Amino acid sequence: DADGRLGPRSREVRATTPAAVTDDTPPTRPGDTRGRAAGARAVRLTWAASTDDRGVVSYDIHQGGTKVHSVGGDRTSAQVTGLRPGTRYTFTVRARDAADNVSPAGAAVRLTTPGSDDAAATAPTALRASSHRADGAYYIDLSWVPPRGDGVITEYQIELDGRAATSLVYGDEAPRERAEYSFYAGTQAGVTHRVRVRARLSDGTWGGFSAERKVTTGTGG
The missing domain is CATH 2.60.40.10 (Immunoglobulins)
Known part of the structure; x- marks a missing residue:
């Protein structure tokens, strides 16, 4: 009350929090990966959506062994810019879920940007x-x-x-x-x-x- 006095305790209620659900299942591999040059310094990539029991949150684009781009899980295409003219590239796409599980890479897309490399x-x-x-x-x-x-x-x-x-x-x-x-x-x-x-x-x-x-x-x- 206003004088700081405590009343009797309420009836005790017991509760148990649910156990955390472990998600260690990665999304499926992105399918039908394709690409085309979009000028001398960019490429356009497309793929078929991956599936996951809890949903795909993003797709990672790798050039060789380096991650160079990422798009949201509702996307099935990406444009990668900042490339070099006349250069051969190999791109792969991987899906990622909310638990940070990463899918196997989709089929590699090999492209050469037009022009000459300086x-x-x-x-x-x-x-x-x-x-x-x-x-x-x-x-x-x-x-x-x-x-x-x-x-x-x-x-x-x-x-x-x-x-x-x-x-x-x-x-x-x-x-x-x-x-x-x-x-x-x-x-x-x-x-x-x-x-x-x-x-x-x-x-x-x-x-x-x-x-x-x-x-x-x-x-x-």
Whole structure:
């Protein structure tokens, strides 16, 4: 009451919450996947709807092994943009339900966008290479300007002496103006290496390689 005094307790009532229902069944595979080029930088994909006991909430579009687009579960088509002219692509579609179960991929759709690919336009620029010594070993120091295009570049491949040496993956703080990376190059001085860099673009493909630079351990450049 207004004076803070409590009355007698009510009759006790017992209740049991229902057990959580586990959903571990993925949707069915999207069927009849098809596609066509929609100009030099886009493709149009269509598919037959998947089914799920609790409903499909989205469809994920993958280019190779990279998810590049997503649409709502009520959609059976999508347009993927930001592609490169004259480039061969492979797309697959997967359905996703509310429990985050993902279906098997539908049949792969292989398309080539019209036009010619200008690899130079997708290559990192202003590559610089030098070396330094630390803890008895030599390291190669690189810096470059990311290629301009749709989205932020978050992954690079560094080629050393004609072979892929390492991959560099950034998180949310991927550089926009100039990227830098340093990696181990052995313990011997006076060894000359050839280095170049390329970026994974927003469409999931690798862009062109930067200009090649030579760097000799123990000389600083």
